[in-house]
Amino acid sequence: MKTADLYLRVSTDEQADRGYSLRNQEEVLKRYCDQNRIAIRHIIIEDFSAKTFIRPEWQRFLATLKRDKNQGTLLLFTKWDRFSRNAPDAYQMINELKRYSVEPQAIEQPLDMSVPENKMMLAIYLTAPEIENDRRALNTLFGMRRAKKEGRWMGQAPIGYINLTSPNGKRHIAPNGLQAKLMAWAFNQIALAQFSTEQIFNKAKEMGLQCNKNRFLVAVRDPVYCGKIRIAAYGEEKKHTVAGQHAPIITEQLFLIAQKALDDRKRTIKTTISSHEMIPLRGFLQCSKCSRTLTASGSKGRNNYYYYYHCSTKCGYRIKAAEANEIFFEELCNFVLNVVSAEHFKNAILDGHDAVNKGTQMTRVKFTNEIGVLNKRIASCRELLLSGDFDANDFRSIKQEAEHKIEEIQKNLAVLPASSVGKNEIKTALESATDKLMRLDSIYFNAKTEVQRKIIGSMYPEKFTFENLKHRTAKRSYIFSLIYQINSKLQSKKNGQATDFLCLPTMAPSAGLEPATL
Numbered sequence: 001m002k003t004a005d006l007y008l009r010v011s012t013d014e015q016a017d018r019g020y021s022l023r024n025q026e027e028v029l030k031r032y033c034d035q036n037r038i039a040i041r042h043i044i045i046e047d048f049s050a051k052t053f054i055r056p057e058w059q060r061f062l063a064t065l066k067r068d069k070n071q072g073t074l075l076l077f078t079k080w081d082r083f084s085r086n087a088p089d090a091y092q093m094i095n096e097l098k099r100y101s102v103e104p105q106a107i108e109q110p111l112d113m114s115v116p117e118n119k120m121m122l123a124i125y126l127t128a129p130e131i132e133n134d135r136r137a138l139n140t141l142f143g144m145r146r147a148k149k150e151g152r153w154m155g156q157a158p159i160g161y162i163n164l165t166s167p168n169g170k171r172h173i174a175p176n177g178l179q180a181k182l183m184a185w186a187f188n189q190i191a192l193a194q195f196s197t198e199q200i201f202n203k204a205k206e207m208g209l210q211c212n213k214n215r216f217l218v219a220v221r222d223p224v225y226c227g228k229i230r231i232a233a234y235g236e237e238k239k240h241t242v243a244g245q246h247a248p249i250i251t252e253q254l255f256l257i258a259q260k261a262l263d264d265r266k267r268t269i270k271t272t273i274s275s276h277e278m279i280p281l282r283g284f285l286q287c288s289k290c291s292r293t294l295t296a297s298g299s300k301g302r303n304n305y306y307y308y309y310h311c312s313t314k315c316g317y318r319i320k321a322a323e324a325n326e327i328f329f330e331e332l333c334n335f336v337l338n339v340v341s342a343e344h345f346k347n348a349i350l351d352g353h354d355a356v357n358k359g360t361q362m363t364r365v366k367f368t369n370e371i372g373v374l375n376k377r378i379a380s381c382r383e384l385l386l387s388g389d390f391d392a393n394d395f396r397s398i399k400q401e402a403e404h405k406i407e408e409i410q411k412n413l414a415v416l417p418a419s420s421v422g423k424n425e426i427k428t429a430l431e432s433a434t435d436k437l438m439r440l441d442s443i444y445f446n447a448k449t450e451v452q453r454k455i456i457g458s459m460y461p462e463k464f465t466f467e468n469l470k471h472r473t474a475k476r477s478y479i480f481s482l483i484y485q486i487n488s489k490l491q492s493k494k495n496g497q498a499t500d501f502l503c504l505p506t507m508a509p510s511a512g513l514e515p516a517t518l
Contacts, residue, residue: 003039004074005061005102006030009046009082025078032076032107041073050085051133053093065100075104080122081129082106090126148229151245159183159211159219160249173246180249182209183225187250190220191257193264220262226255236393238400241407256414278307279321280452281328286463287311293463296321309466319466327470328456332444335459335480337437345437345483346430353426360416367413374402374409437483 008025022045033040042064048055075097077083083104084090097104105111109125111118144154153173157163160183162176182204189200201209201216211219223230223241227248233239276282279296287294295312298305310318337345381398384390436443444455464474476484 001037001039002074003041003071004033004076005042005044006033006040007044007046007061007075007077007082009048009050009077011049012047025082028078029076029107038074038076050081050083050129052086053084053089062096065097065102069100072101073103075102077104077106079108080106080125081132084126085129085133087123087126087130145231145234148231149242151229151243153224153229153244153246158222158224159209159215160225161246175247175249178208179210182207183219184249186216186220187225187254187258190261191254193261197262220258223255225249226252228252237396238404240400240403252410253414256411260411260415276307277449278305278325279309280449280456281309281321281324283453284456284460284463285309285324285469286465287313287315287317288465288467289315289317324466324469327466329441329444331469331472332455332459333441335437335483336440337434337483339438341483342434342438346427346434349430350426364413364416367409367416371406371409374406378402 006026006029008022008029010021026043030040032038042061044057044061046055046057048057053059080090083106084093094104103113106125111122111125113119113122147154152171153161157173157176160176160180161173163171164174165171185207186200186204186209189195189203190197195203197217197220198213201213204216209216219225224244224246225248227244227246228241229244231237231240231242276296276298278298282296283293285294286292290311290313292311292313294309294317296307296309298307300306307321308318309321309324378399381390381395385392385395440455444452447455459476459480460474461477462475468474
């Protein structure tokens with residue numbers, strides 16, 4: 001009398017618990033065994049996909065076969081799609097079962113494997129379920145792309161949103177209270193570009209954001225937060241975005257500014273050097289002999305400590321800290337803005353502000369006109385398409401290219417400086433700035449070491465040697481070079497020298513009559 005193992009399978013545990021398929025398969029297989037006088041040894045019940053043979057119950061069944069070899073049993077199932085939905089894997093598994101003297105057989109699609117022509121039927125039985133799976137997957141893909149193109153979010157809601165179902169049964173996403181506010185706060189902080197993305201995430205986490213770091217980094221790149229749905233590229237169709245049906249958390253302008261900040265952000269490592277009040281230049285000075293950065297330390301004398309800036313290598317270079325500090329303070333005094341220069345300085349900044357605003361306005365008009373031209377191009381192509389003078393594929397290609405250019409222009413438009421800052425606000429800020437520049441020496445003399453080091457760093461963007469400082473050849477920042485130039489040229493006017501003074505770049509003075517004369 002033959003013995004058989006019965007294999008019953010459904011795709012999910014939900015089908016196993018609530019469906020009728022397993023009970024039906026078991027009933028059909030038991031009836032078959034009764035009619036053909038086959039003894040049932042094991043009943044294997046599986047609730048796993050048939051795309052692969054990596055299934056829990058199947059792996060246990062194989063382990064049993066390896067342990068108990070050559071028992072000459074049957075493996076019965078209702079149809080071949082219960083056995084596998086992957087033809088190559090199925091052939092391999094059939095050969096493996098033969099090594100264990102196990103013959104797989106579908107009772108509703110029986111095949112005599114001793115007949116060679118039946119192998120063709122086996123290929124059909126095994127390939128048909130795989131084709132069905134592929135077609136179902138393709139239909140699902142097209143359905144999801146169609147839903148996305150209509151502005152619907154598919155799948156689990158992103159951070160800051162929650163999945164809801166409307167009264168008519170349609171699923172949608174909506175802002176999720178505190179989580180939505182925290183994501184909006186995060187985008188604002190990214191746009192300000194004052195902190196790293198990791199710092200912003202850690203702060204948002206402290207405030208109650210519920211996600212991990214990787215998910216957050218992916219989320220801040222998703223346009224869903226400004227009310228758009230991203231459509232991935234597929235075939236000849238390029239990736240693009242469409243307007244979503246959900247409510248946005250942030251504005252599109254804020255999203256574009258945040259993306260620009262993320263794109264432009266460079267990895268910089270900031271270090272803070274703590275210094276004693278007697279050695280504020282520590283870390284700014286270079287060795288004149290070996291170009292290494294000088295360190296500083298104090299030596300205890302009979303009555304006091306004596307401080308030195310010195311090189312840590314064998315070159316032995318060192319200078320007295322008091323001497324270097326005194327020379328730096330003398331140099332600093334040359335950059336104190338005098339009363340006469342202050343007015344010219346403020347006028348120059350105001351003129352520059354007006355020029356920048358004018359340039360920004362012209363750039364904004366230029367970008368707006370370019371967007372208008374691109375929209376007209378799309379409209380013209382649409383009219384040609386409707387009249388039958390234009391191919392649909394060509395129209396789609398031109399439309400996607402134009403929309404991509406419009407998106408790039410909108411990004412550049414979003415990061416242009418705001419023109420809302422008026423002249424009165426600039427004047428107020430200038431009054432405060434010039435007041436500090438006019439008292440720069442006293443501010444430095446009375447400040448703590450941390451403030452002194454900030455002033456030194458703002459004056460000298462690069463490291464310098466003591467000799468550079470002593471002979472006034474150290475490279476200074478633009479703003480302090482400008483102040484020095486203003487003070488020097490105004491002083492020369494007092495001595496009767498005629499100077500065509502302009503502190504900002506401008507057009508060259510006229511050459512005179514034409515042809516040019518001396």
